[in-house]
Amino acid sequence: MRPFAVGCLLSLVSICSTVVAEDLSEADQKLVQAIRDAGGQALQLAQNDARLAVAFHLSDKEITDDVLKVVAGATNVQSLNLRGTKITDAGLDHVAGMTGLERLHLEKTAVTDAGLAKLKGLQKLEYLNVYGTEVTDAGLAHVKELKGLKKLFVWETKVTEAGEAPLKEAMPTLEIVPDFAKDREKAILEANRAAEDAGREVEELTAQIPADENAAKEAAAKSDAAKAEFDAENAKVAAATEAIKTAEGVVAAADKALEELKKNPDSPAEAVEAATKAATDAKAAVEAAKKAEEEAKKGVEPKKKASEDTAKAAEAAKKKVDDTKKKLEETIKKAADLKKKAEELAAAK
Numbered sequence: 001m002r003p004f005a006v007g008c009l010l011s012l013v014s015i016c017s018t019v020v021a022e023d024l025s026e027a028d029q030k031l032v033q034a035i036r037d038a039g040g041q042a043l044q045l046a047q048n049d050a051r052l053a054v055a056f057h058l059s060d061k062e063i064t065d066d067v068l069k070v071v072a073g074a075t076n077v078q079s080l081n082l083r084g085t086k087i088t089d090a091g092l093d094h095v096a097g098m099t100g101l102e103r104l105h106l107e108k109t110a111v112t113d114a115g116l117a118k119l120k121g122l123q124k125l126e127y128l129n130v131y132g133t134e135v136t137d138a139g140l141a142h143v144k145e146l147k148g149l150k151k152l153f154v155w156e157t158k159v160t161e162a163g164e165a166p167l168k169e170a171m172p173t174l175e176i177v178p179d180f181a182k183d184r185e186k187a188i189l190e191a192n193r194a195a196e197d198a199g200r201e202v203e204e205l206t207a208q209i210p211a212d213e214n215a216a217k218e219a220a221a222k223s224d225a226a227k228a229e230f231d232a233e234n235a236k237v238a239a240a241t242e243a244i245k246t247a248e249g250v251v252a253a254a255d256k257a258l259e260e261l262k263k264n265p266d267s268p269a270e271a272v273e274a275a276t277k278a279a280t281d282a283k284a285a286v287e288a289a290k291k292a293e294e295e296a297k298k299g300v301e302p303k304k305k306a307s308e309d310t311a312k313a314a315e316a317a318k319k320k321v322d323d324t325k326k327k328l329e330e331t332i333k334k335a336a337d338l339k340k341k342a343e344e345l346a347a348a349k
Contacts, residue, residue, distance in 0.1 A: 023050070024044060024050055025050070025076075028050065028052065028076055031052070031070070031071070031074055031076075032052065034070040035054055035070055035071065037070075038056075038061070038063075038067050038070045039056065039059035039060065039061030039063060039067065040054060040055060040056040040059055040063070040067075040070075041054070041055045041056075041058065041059075042054045042055075045078050045079075049078075050076070051076055051077065051078040051100065052074075052076055052077045052078060053077075053078060053079045054071060054074075054077050054079065054080050054081070055079075055080075055081035056080075056081065056082055056085055057081045057082065057083035057084055057085065057105065059085075062086055063082070063085035063086055063087065064085075064086045064087065064091070065086075065087050065088055065090045065091035065093075065094070067091075068082075068087060068091045068094035068095065069094055071094060071095070071098060072093075072094035072095075072097060072098075073097040073098070074097075074098050074100075075097075075098065075099050075100045076100055077098050077100055077101060078100060078101065078102050078103065079101070079102060079103035079104070079105075080095065080098065080101060080103070080104050080105065081103075081105040082104075082105055082106055082109060083105045083106075083107045083108055083109070083129075084107070084108040084109070085109060086109075086110070087106075087109050087110065087111070088109070088110045088111065088115070089110075089111060089112055089114045089115035089118070091115075092111065092115045092118040092119065093118060095118070095119070095122075096118045096119065096121055096122075097121070098122065099121060099122060099123070099124065100124060101122050101124060101125050102124050102125060102126045102127065103125075103126065103127040104119075104122070104125060104127065104128050104129070105129045106128070106129060106130050106133060107129045107130060107131035107132050107133065107153070108131065108132040108133070109133055110133070110134070111130060111133045111134070111135065112133070112134045112135060112136075112139070113134075113135055113136055113138045113139030113142065116130070116135060116139045116142040116143060117139075117142045119142065119145075119146065120142060120145035120146070122146060123146070123147055123148055124148055125146050125148055125149055126148055126149060126150045126151065127149075127150065127151050128143070128146070128149060128151070128152050128153070129152075129153040130152075130153065130154060130157060131153045131154070131155040131156060131157070132155065132156045132157070133157055134157070134158065135154065135157045135158065135159060136157070136158040136159060136163070137158070137159055137160055137162065137163025137164075138163075139159075140159060140163050140164065140166070140167045141166075141167075143167060143171075144166075144167060144170045144171065149171065149174055150173070150174065150175065151174070151175045151177070152174060152175070152176050152177070153177045154176060154177070154178070155177065155178060160180065161180035161181050161184070164176055164179065164180055164181065165181070168181075184345055184348065187341075187345055188342050188345045188346055191338045191339075191341045191342035191345065192338075192339075192342045194338045195335050195338035195339045195342060198331050198334045198335035198338060199335050201331050201335075202328065202331050202332055202335060205324055205327060205328040205331060206328065208324055209321065209324055209325060209328070212317070212320050212321045212324050213321055215317050215320075216314070216317035216318050216320070216321050218317075219310070219313045219314040219316075219317040219318075220314045220317070220318070222310045222313070222314070223307070223310040223311045223313070223314040225310075226303070226306045226307040226309075226310040226311075227307045227310075227311070229303050229306070229307070230300070230303040230304055230306070230307040232303075233296065233299045233300045233303045233304075234300060236296040236299070237293060237296040237297055237300060239296075240289060240292045240293035240295075240296045241293055243289040243292065243293075244286060244289040244290055244293060246289075247282065247285040247286040247288075247289045248286055250282040250285065250286075251279065251282040251283050251285075251286055253282075254275065254278045254279035254281075254282040255279050257275050257278070257279075258272070258275040258276055258278075258279050261275050
C-alpha cells in the first residue's frame with residue numbers, strides 16, 4: 001500500500017474513533033459562571049452534547065426563589081436539581097421558561113399544587129420528582145399537561161390512589177412511583193401466596209405432630225428402661241458392699257474365737273485347727289465379696305451413661321413435640337393474619 005493511502009486510512013480511523021466535542025456558547029459560559037456564583041453547579045452534559053446539568057442541592061448557600069433568577073429562560077438546561085432547597089411555588093416562575101428541561105428534582109421543597117401549574121410549558125420534561133412535598137391529588141391535574149413525562153415520583157406526598165387513577169388513564173405509559181393500585185395488587189397477591197404457604201405448613205406440622213409424639217413416647221420408654229437397668233446395677237453394688245461388711249464381721253468373730261482357743265493351752269488341737277480354718281474361710285469370703293463388688297461397679301458406668309443418654313434423647317424428643325405444637329399455633333395465626341390482610345387490601349379497592 002502506498003504511503004499516501006496509508007496516511008489517508010489512518011486519518012479516517014482517527015476521525016471515526018474521536019468524538020467531536022461541542023463548545024459551549026458564550027451565553028452558556030456566562031450562565032455556568034452565574035450559576036456557580038449563586039452557589040450551584042453546572043456541567044456540560046456530555047462531550048458531544050452542549051446542554052447543561054444544573055444542581056443546587058449540594059450548595060453550601062441557602063437556595064431561595066430569588067437565586068433561581070439566574071436560570072430563568074435558560075433553554076439549554078437538560079436537568080435541574082433543587083432537592084432540599086428553600087424554593088417555593090414562586091421560584092417555579094423562573095423554571096417555567098426552561099423549555100429544554102428533561103429532568104426536574106423538586107423533592108423535599110415547599111412546592112405545592114400551585115407550583116406544578118406553572119410547569120405546563122415544559123413539554124420535554126420526562127422525569128419529575130416531588131417526593132416529600134405538599135403536592136396533592138389536585139396537583140396531578142397539572143401533570144397531565146406534561147405530555148412527554150415518563151416518570152413521576154410522589155412518595156410521601158398527599159397524593160392518593162384515587163388521585164392517581166385519572167392521571168394513569170390519561171397517561172397510560174407514565175410510570176408513577178409509588179403506583180398505589182399496582183402496589184396494592186402486588187401486596188394482595190403476595191399476602192395470598194404467603195397465606196397459602198402458611199396453610200401448607202399448617203398441614204405439614206399437623207401431620208408431623210403424631211409422629212413426633214410417638215417418637216417421644218418411645219424415647220421416654222427407653223429412658224425408663226435404661227434408668228431401671230442403672231438402678232439394678234447400683235443395687236448389685238450395694239448388695240456386694242453389704243456382703244463385704246457381713247464377711248468382715250465373720251472374719252472378726254473367727255479371729256476372736258481362734259485367739260481365745262490359742263490362749264487356753266488345754267484347747268483341743270482339733271478345735272484350734274477348725275477355728276483356724278474358719279478364720280481362713282471367712283477371709284476368703286471377704287476377698288470374694290470384694291471381687292463381686294468390683295465386678296458390680298464395672299457394670300455401673302455403662303448403665304449410667306446409657307441412662308443419661310436416653311434421658312437426654314427423651315427430653316429432646318419431648319421438646320421437639322412442644323416446639324412443633326408452638327410453631328403450629330404461630331403458623332395458624334400467621335395464615336389467618338395474612339388472609340385477613342389480603343381481604344382488607346381487596347376491600348380497599
